[in-house]
Amino acid sequence: MPKITYVAVDGTERSLDVPLGTSVMRGAVVNDIDGIVAQCGGNAQCATCHVYVDETTIDKLDPARQNEDDLLDFTASPRRPTSRLSCQLEVTSALDGLIVHLPERQN
Amino acid sequence: MKAGAQPSSVVIVGAGQGGYQTAASLRELGYPGRITLISAEDALPYERPPLSKAYLKGQADFEQLWLRPVTYYVRQSIDLVAGTVREIDPAARTVRLADGSEYDYGHLVLATGARPRTLDVPGAGLRGVHTLRTAQDALSLRASLAAARRTVVVGAGFIGLEFAAVARESGGEVTVVETLDRPLARAVSTRTAEHFTRLHRRMGTQMLFGRRVAALHGNSRSDVTAVELADGRRLPADLVLIGVGVTPRTELAEAAGLPVNGGITVDSRLLTGDPRISAIGDCAAFPQVRSGNLLRLESVQNAVGHARLVAERLTGVHSAYDELPWFWSDQFSTTLQIAGLAEEHDTQVVLGDDPDAFSVLLFHGRELRAVESVNRPRDHMAARRLLDRGVELSPDDATTPGFTLKAHLASRQGVSAAVR
Numbered sequence: 290m291p292k293i294t295y296v297a298v299d300g301t302e303r304s305l306d307v308p309l310g311t312s313v314m315r316g317a318v319v320n321d322i323d324g325i326v327a328q329c330g331g332n333a334q335c336a337t338c339h340v341y342v343d344e345t346t347i348d349k350l351d352p353a354r355q356n357e358d359d360l361l362d363f364t365a366s367p368r369r370p371t372s373r374l375s376c377q378l379e380v381t382s383a384l385d386g387l388i389v390h391l392p393e394r395q396n
Numbered sequence: 397m398k399a400g401a402q403p404s405s406v407v408i409v410g411a412g413q414g415g416y417q418t419a420a421s422l423r424e425l426g427y428p429g430r431i432t433l434i435s436a437e438d439a440l441p442y443e444r445p446p447l448s449k450a451y452l453k454g455q456a457d458f459e460q461l462w463l464r465p466v467t468y469y470v471r472q473s474i475d476l477v478a479g480t481v482r483e484i485d486p487a488a489r490t491v492r493l494a495d496g497s498e499y500d501y502g503h504l505v506l507a508t509g510a511r512p513r514t515l516d517v518p519g520a521g522l523r524g525v526h527t528l529r530t531a532q533d534a535l536s537l538r539a540s541l542a543a544a545r546r547t548v549v550v551g552a553g554f555i556g557l558e559f560a561a562v563a564r565e566s567g568g569e570v571t572v573v574e575t576l577d578r579p580l581a582r583a584v585s586t587r588t589a590e591h592f593t594r595l596h597r598r599m600g601t602q603m604l605f606g607r608r609v610a611a612l613h614g615n616s617r618s619d620v621t622a623v624e625l626a627d628g629r630r631l632p633a634d635l636v637l638i639g640v641g642v643t644p645r646t647e648l649a650e651a652a653g654l655p656v657n658g659g660i661t662v663d664s665r666l667l668t669g670d671p672r673i674s675a676i677g678d679c680a681a682f683p684q685v686r687s688g689n690l691l692r693l694e695s696v697q698n699a700v701g702h703a704r705l706v707a708e709r710l711t712g713v714h715s716a717y718d719e720l721p722w723f724w725s726d727q728f729s730t731t732l733q734i735a736g737l738a739e740e741h742d743t744q745v746v747l748g749d750d751p752d753a754f755s756v757l758l759f760h761g762r763e764l765r766a767v768e769s770v771n772r773p774r775d776h777m778a779a780r781r782l783l784d785r786g787v788e789l790s791p792d793d794a795t796t797p798g799f800t801l802k803a804h805l806a807s808r809q810g811v812s813a814a815v816r
Binding site: 311315318319320321328329330332333334336355356359360362363 | 445700731733774802
C-alpha cells in the first residue's frame with residue numbers, strides 16, 4: 290500500500306499505509322488524524338479537507354481539476370501553490386511517499 | 397447549573413451528522429465534562445449523503461462512511477451508547493432507554509433527525525418497497541437493485557432523483573412518478589427543475605408528473621409487481637422506492653411537553669422551551685433571523701452549523717443562528733449546488749450559455765436570495781460568500797455583459813468587510 294505522511298501544524302508526523310482507490314482525506318479520517326474536517330464527506334463541496342502538499346512530493350500529483358481549483362479559492366487557511374483538497378487525491382501507487390502538511394484551520 | 401456555567405454533562409440523542417458534530421465540537425472547544433452520544437443504530441456515526449450515491453452503487457464499504465474511527469471516540473472520551481430513547485424527564489433531567497438504563501444530563505441535545513414518509517395506499521408493505529434513510533436501508537436497496545429489472549420511484553425530490561439516477565445507471569428500466577407538475581418543486585426554480593427533467597429523460601428514465609399512486613400490487617409471495625396510478629394505469633415494477641419526504645422525529649420532545657410546530661420548536665439560540673434542552677438539525681424548527689419565520693432544513697450543512705452553535709453556547713459563546721443554508725445533489729454526472737433560500741423570488745437571471753452548465757440567480761425585488769448552480773462550482777462558491785456577507789448585487793449588475801459572480805465578489809470585498 291502507498292505510504293502517505295501527514296504533518297500536523299506542530300510538526301508531528303504520521304506515516305500511514307493508505308489503501309489504493311481511497312483518498313488522502315479518507316486515509317486521515319479513518320486513521321484518526323486531526324486537522325481534516327471533510328464536512329461534505331469527500332464530495333468536493335466544502336473545502337474543509339485542505340492540505341499543503343510538500344514541495345518535494347508535489348510532482349507525484351496530477352494538477353487539480355476545475356472543480357477542485359475553484360474550491361481552493363475558498364479555503365479557511367490561505368491558498369498556496371501547493372494547496373490541494375485531500376478528498377480529490379485518489380490514492381494510487383504513484384502517490385507512494387506523498388507528504389502533506391495540515392493547515393492551521395479548516396473552517 | 398448557574399447561569400453562564402458549563403453543564404457538567406451533555407447527553408446527545410441521535411448520532412447522525414448533527415449529533416456527532418455536537419460531540420466533536422464540544423471537545424474541540426475544550427469542553428471537559430461527560431459527553432454521551434446515544435445512537436438508535438448500532439454503528440459508528442456515518443455520513444448519509446453517499447447512501448443515495450456512491451454507497452448505493454457499491455463503490456464504498458461501510459467503514460468508508462464513518463465520520464471517525466472508534467479510536468477517536470475513545471481518545472476524546474465520548475461515550476457512544478447504542479439504544480433507543482424511550483422517555484425524557486425534564487424535571488429529573490434524565491433520559492431513559494428502552495433497556496431501562498438511565499442517563500442524567502446537565503444539558504440535553506435532541507438530534508433525532510427524521511423518518512421517511514410512507515405511502516398510505518394498499519400494498520405499501522409489500523416486499524421490494526423501500527425507503528432510504530439509513531445505511532441499513534441502502535444496503536437492502538443495493539441488494540434489491542442488483543436483481544431489479546423495472547424500478548418505480550415515487551416522488552421526484554432529491555432522494556427520489558438521486559436514486560433514480562443510480563437505478564438507471566445500473567441498467568434497468570426506471571420510471572419516476574410525482575404528484576406535482578415538476579421535480580424538486582419545493583427546492584428549486586422552474587428553470588433548474590426543467591433541466592433535471594430533461595436530464596433524466598435523456599438518460600432514458602420515464603418521468604411522469606401530476607400523477608398520484610393509488611395502490612401497489614404484489615404476487616402470492618408478497619413481492620411487489622406493479623404500481624397502480626390514480627388514473628388506472630399500471631406500471632410493472634419489481635423494485636419501488638418511496639421518496640416522498642420525511643417527518644421530523646418529535647415524539648420524545650412532545651411527550652416531554654416541549655413545543656412542536658412542524659419540528660421541535662427552538663429559538664434563535666436553538667434552545668427549546670426548556671433552557672436545558674436544545675434541538676438541532678433535521679428535527680428542529682428554528683427562526684430565520686431576518687423574517688422570524690420558523691424553518692426546518694434537511695441538510696448536512698444545517699446539521700453541522702446547528703451543532704457548532706450549540707457547542708459554542710454550552711462552552712460560553714452566545715450567538716443567534718444565522719448561517720447561510722447550502723445544499724448539493726449529484727445525479728448522473730451533474731452536480732447541482734444551491735446557496736441560500738428562495739421561497740420568495742420574482743426575478744431570475746441565468747448565467748452561462750451552456751444548457752448543461754449554468755447558474756440561476758433568484759432575486760426578490762432587488763435583493764439576491766439564492767443561487768442555483770448546475771455544473772458551475774465556481775459560481776456556487778462565490779454565491780455562498782456573496783450571500784453570507786450580504787454583498788449587494790442587483791439584477792441589473794447580473795445582466796451586465798461579462799458579469800461573473802466571482803469578479804463581482806472580488807470587486808466588493810472591501811465593501812463587504814465593512815458590512816459584516
